[in-house]
Amino acid sequence: MSFTDLMTMRRSRYVLTDKIPFSDEHLQELLEKCVKNTPSAFNSQSARLVLLLGAKHKQFWDMTLQCLQKIISEQQLPATKQKIASFAAAYGTVLYYDDTDTVKGLQAKFPAYSANFPVWAQQANAMLQYAVWTALAEEGVGASLQHYNPLIDQAAAQAYHIAPSWQLVAQMPFGIAGGPAGEKTFLPLEQRFKIEK
Numbered sequence: 001m002s003f004t005d006l007m008t009m010r011r012s013r014y015v016l017t018d019k020i021p022f023s024d025e026h027l028q029e030l031l032e033k034c035v036k037n038t039p040s041a042f043n044s045q046s047a048r049l050v051l052l053l054g055a056k057h058k059q060f061w062d063m064t065l066q067c068l069q070k071i072i073s074e075q076q077l078p079a080t081k082q083k084i085a086s087f088a089a090a091y092g093t094v095l096y097y098d099d100t101d102t103v104k105g106l107q108a109k110f111p112a113y114s115a116n117f118p119v120w121a122q123q124a125n126a127m128l129q130y131a132v133w134t135a136l137a138e139e140g141v142g143a144s145l146q147h148y149n150p151l152i153d154q155a156a157a158q159a160y161h162i163a164p165s166w167q168l169v170a171q172m173p174f175g176i177a178g179g180p181a182g183e184k185t186f187l188p189l190e191q192r193f194k195i196e197k
Contacts, residue, residue, distance in 0.1 A: 001138070010134045011181035013142025016090035019176045021140050024053060030139065031094070034131040041120035044106055047128045048097035048166055056160070060095075060171070061088035063155040064148050071151070087146065091175035094132060094143075095156065098125055101165035125169050132172065142177030145170055 001009075020027065028051070035049050052060050065084045072080055087093070098121045107114040129145060136143050149168040156168060 006134050006138050010130075010137040011142075011184065012144045013177040013179075013181055014086060014144055015177060015179040016086070016142055016144075016173060016175035017178045018089060018091050020091045020174070021176065027051070027092075030135050031132060034128060034135055038124065038128040038131050040124035040127075041117070042106060042110070044102055044117070044121065044124070046099045046102040046121045047125045048099055049128065049132075050095040050097065050160055050162070052093045052095065052160070053091070057090070057092045057173075058088055059159060060093055060152075060156065061085075061173075063159065064152050067148070067151045067155060087144075087173040089175075090173035091141075092173070094172040094174065095160075095168060096125055096129055096170045096172070097162070097166040097168055098122070099163070099165055100167050122169070129170055129172065136174055140176065141174050142181075143172050143174035145172050147171070 031049060031051060035047070038047065040046060061084050064087075065081065068080055068084070069077065103117045103121050106117045110117075133143050133145070147170055149170070152171075153168045156162060157164075157166075162168075
């Protein structure tokens with residue numbers, strides 16, 4: 001399968017099961033390859049990844065619901081519980097972080113580019129998210145990308161012994177998809193792609 005075929009295969013999957021078609025050891029190897037080989041500006045390698053499985057995965061979504069219950073209305077609660085339960089029903093969750101100490105070190109070393117390093121770190125993290133998402137899709141595993149940060153940051157940091165310099169960027173529940181992806185629409189390419197000769 002070509003890379004462009006894999007790009008087409010990778011979709012947001014919101015109905016996920018608590019199964020994957022390979023071992024946890026293979027999953028670890030897959031994610032390690034993504035972490036190692038995703039590019040970053042100045043080879044900064046500031047992106048960090050935490051894999052949550054089993055009880056730790058369930059714990060994360062329980063904590064997320066507890067945090068959300070403090071800020072949502074009673075009317076929003078049933079739909080919120082249903083949504084969080086769908087993520088908890090998955091096999092695991094990948095947490096994506098940026099190491100702000102790495103970014104600060106580069107800012108001090110290269111002051112002319114200081115304002116760019118946080119942006120470049122976010123770009124590198126996004127590439128890691130896309131690499132993992134596409135690698136999982138190739139192996140028959142669905143996923144979606146969630147953003148409950150900064151609401152869940154402190155609870156996650158305490159629960160999983162996260163370094164203070166790590167800033168949470170995104171969360172990715174994953175598992176074998178329990179249903180098809182939703183319909184995807186596209187803007188006309190003429191609005192998004194231009195050629196100059």
